[in-house]
Amino acid sequence: xxxxxxxxxxxxxxxxxxxxxxxxxxxxxxxxxxxxxxxxxxxxxxxxxxxxxxxxxxxxxxxxxxxxxxxxxxxxxxxxxxxxxxxxxxxxxxxxxxxx
Numbered sequence: 001x002x003x004x005x006x007x008x009x010x011x012x013x014x015x016x017x018x019x020x021x022x023x024x025x026x027x028x029x030x031x032x033x034x035x036x037x038x039x040x041x042x043x044x045x046x047x048x049x050x051x052x053x054x055x056x057x058x059x060x061x062x063x064x065x066x067x068x069x070x071x072x073x074x075x076x077x078x079x080x081x082x083x084x085x086x087x088x089x090x091x092x093x094x095x096x097x098x099x100x
Contacts, residue, residue, distance in 0.1 A: 025071050026069070050073075056068050083097045
């Protein structure tokens with residue numbers, strides 16, 4: 001039988017990987033200034049199963065906002081999963097991910 005595990009589920013298959021050690025990450029998201037943009041973006045962070053340690057939203061231009069979210073004790077695989085989920089949102093123009 002074929003392996004039906006999705007690529008995004010790699011962290012479930014290989015929990016002993018070295019990059020599973022927790023680190024702090026900052027997500028810098030540039031998105032459309034829609035009324036529901038914060039709730040749409042926040043939904044992607046449910047994959048972390050923890051609350052952000054810090055978050056901010058500010059107007060970048062008349063039609064764009066910048067959302068910065070800091071997450072502590074997160075594996076690199078989960079951080080990248082969240083980054084890819086954010087990029088799938090139609091309101092998101094760009095996502096920068098960096099470690100602290």
